[in-house]
Amino acid sequence: MRRDAAVLFGQLGVDLDPDRPARGLSIADQQIVEIAKALSTDARVIVMDEPTAALSASESERLLDVARRLRDGGAAVVFVSHRLDEVFALCDRLTVMRDGATVRTCPVAGTDAGEVVRWMVGRELTDLFPKTGTTPGDVVLRVRGLTTDGVFDDVSFDVRAGEIVAFAGLVGSGRSEVVRAVFGIDRYDSGSVEVLGSPLPPADPRAALARGVALVPEDRRQQGLFMPASVARNTAVVVLSRLARRGVVRERAERELAAHWAQRLQLRHGGLDQPVERLSGGNQQKVVLAKWLATDPRLLVVDEPTRGIDVGTKAEVHRLLSEQAGRGLAVLMVSSELPEVLGMADRVLVMREGRLMATLDRGEATQERVMLAATGQASVAGEGSAA
């Protein structure tokens, strides 16, 4: 068995000790072992799904070499990637998919990155997004040089009152990690976060809350809601101190608060005592929004605010965010949906592999420019107002 493994590693052109436990290996080497495992069954077709997503540039290069060897050995390789440069370096033919359907299949030699990005983007921008013109006010959030080793690096930006700033980029580019660090869920290694001119202590969500920062998290079922608890309890959980008199939570005030927000957000529910696990995804997201808007924040951070909810509710969420921004709330929105980003944002920050690649003002942000920056085809330095 050991000899077989050594032979396989030899075929792949890597130098690995077959006796080492897989646990201690680098992610790149673990990928190699995974590929060797596939080869050991004499696989003729090998599908690699984002094999380089977690790898450094040189590690990726080695993996591409392995893929080429497999191809030259007569295997068929399906390579799923959002890194266009790798696609062009490795592949013979490519297929572009969008919204679950095939857009185009063609030889790589006959096309270029710009064309592929246009296929990926495809649709025209609709006027679905109600955008009320606003004059940005004071800087509410100032982030400078925020760094967590291996996750994101030297991220700096501002968000002003009345402004919607969008964080665009591919899944895994570090956007959620940045906003988690800003809110204090995770620690960061260096850099600074200021809210309304004074520094926010790191890793302290309570301090962030007290200073008027609210975060609508990415995963509403795990992070946003207490699923077995009622609509009323979920809505009130962050503002309990305000609803309590001598430590005892006034149930009436709690219900009034929940009823107010349910009406305001047109929540479709079966009573305020209904557990939120029985609501639809869109209505659950409304409860999460209600819960955070009830804190009366100065800065609202929303992470994928419309993921997995129906089109109608989506439009309502967009209207709500625009309306709140119109009243002077600073909004920072992480979104993987380009139309949403371009339709909603006053400014677009594009991240790739943990770095801020571009800052685009509303006028200069197009689907192509955002995608090019997000996939690393070009670094577009915008004349945005952030430093």
Next chain:
Amino acid sequence: MSRVLSWDRSVFVLLVVTVAVGAVIDPDFAGGSNLGFVLQDIGEIMLIALPMTFLIMTGEIDLSVASTAALAGCVLGWAWQASGSMAVAVLAAVGTGVVCGAVNGFLVTRLGLGSLAVTIGTLGLYRGLCYALLGDTTVADFPAGWTNLGFSSIPGTPLPYVTPLLVVLAVAFGVVLHLTRTGRWVFAVGQSVEAARFAGIPVARLKFRLFVVTGAVAGLAGIVYDLRFASARPDGALGFELAVIASVLFGGVSIFGGVGTMWGVVSAVLFLGSVRSLLQLQGVPGNALTIITGGLLLASVVIPVVAQRWSAFRERRSRVLAAATP
């Protein structure tokens, strides 16, 4: 969720039925003196079950409570002999409980260790300290004025002196759990630790305090135990953690956290006490009574799972039947 007969109500009904049946088959059972005996018998269990409810609601557990109670009891005897002051001894005993709880809380919340493993360890550690402190001896010279509190009744009633303590603490813990911000936090943490962190709930601090309170109340229970038996012994309160946890779970608190009521737990403790007393009156030897505790514990974890599978099965069947009928 909308079932009329929720778990805690079922336990209360079971308690009433047990008392009624007991009264019919044995006239002594419903007598006032037996009620006093039951309350005394389960006093320490009830006390410790109150904070344990909070801990289990947050998804944690403390298996070291009986050892904590015993250590506090030993400290009571030792400090009484050393100082000659019961007031000092009582403070030292409660303080011991606080320290024991704080050690558990520190290991669980600061070092991030699992509470099951940590408190199995301190279960052994605290019990060992009992022997280190008293050796194989017992302290049995507590002042009569204090030990009378332990085994005589409040004049004019059949109730032991521990009764008002039980009532006041049960009400207080019930109020905190169901009406205050702290109580809401306990439910929230049990339902989703992650969502609790995002909601700004100080999860670690809350859990640490719950461990400290649990230790303090266990210390108090150790004092009650010493006074009841008029002695401090290193093997006191042996196995009580099992009865406490059985009661809490049988009272409808989910072992996974986030679900439960205080009155369900109080009903469960009283039910446990009634069954034990009934069996004792029927001549069942005391040592065999752990069968009841173990049975309750098993029933509390098995029944919800079976009930859930059963209702899932029925739902599936009714769907199949609905599909089959034209």
